[in-house]
Amino acid sequence: MRIKAVALDLDGTLLTEDKKITEISKQILKDLERKGIKIYLVTGRTYVSAKPFADELGLNSVIITYNGAKVVDYKDDKVLYEEPLEEKYTKQIIEMAKNKNIHINLYQDNKWYVENTDNEEAIHYANYTGLTPIKKDFESFDDYGMTKITIQNMENSDVFNSLCKEIQDILGTKIYTAKSQDYLFEILNKNVNKGIVLKRILKSEGINLNECVAFGDALNDLEMLTEVGYGVAMGNSPLILKKKVRYVTDTNENNGVAKFLKKYFFDMDSTINW
Structure with missing residues (x-):
């Protein structure tokens, strides 16, 4: 399988229950970005509460916040898109x-x-x-x-x-x-959700939806997971979400994101140590 982008929810997905990114997840995401794959955080959080995790990963991309209602260029904190409620x-x-x-x-x-x-x-x-x-x-x-x-x-x-x-x-x-x-x-x-806005960002980057893998654990991730080529529900997701997506991985506590990426997308010559 060939991908050009990874989209990640934070809470319940990339983050453990104590709000940490595991070293394995950090390592594999940094390695993927070095290979030219875009890494997007797509969260319901505010930008200021999501930014520390982008700092930790050293990302070079936009951050989709408020479930898609606000998109910020992480490199210079510039708001690229915002659509508030009427x-x-x-x-x-x-x-x-x-x-x-x-x-x-x-x-x-x-x-x-x-x-x-x-x-x-x-x-x-x-x-x-x-x-x-x-x-x-x-x-x-x-x-x-x-x-x-x-x-x-x-x-x-x-x-x-x-x-x-x-x-x-x-x-x-x-x-x-x-x-x-x-x-x-x-x-x-009404014009925003994670799926709508991620689709817009991918198009602006020249990336097809089928070249993106997305991870989420809750119903506010549903549109994103069903839009992309590889929608992955976490093992800790509710059953209703698991039934609507193509893939299910391990839980956020057990490196579900990293395990799926390694299994399906990582080259054998990876620098990741498991």
């Missing part, structure tokens, strides 16, 4: 969440806004990403064009699930939604 939909979602007293996160200009920094969801997400939330009254924004909104409820309660359903029922195809975790519901502009 302001009227942001306002509707804020109102619906307030009516059900559910915590939501608003993202804009690499900043993460919450109304209460002390609640369980904000503390958990801060620990998960390393980001620091900014406390703000959601009625006080001058610009409601958010890059991304997430609705979060650690208990995965009936109220949380009913809010997610209400948003989908009312706004439908006017927005893009995905549950990346049982407790995390993501909302973006």
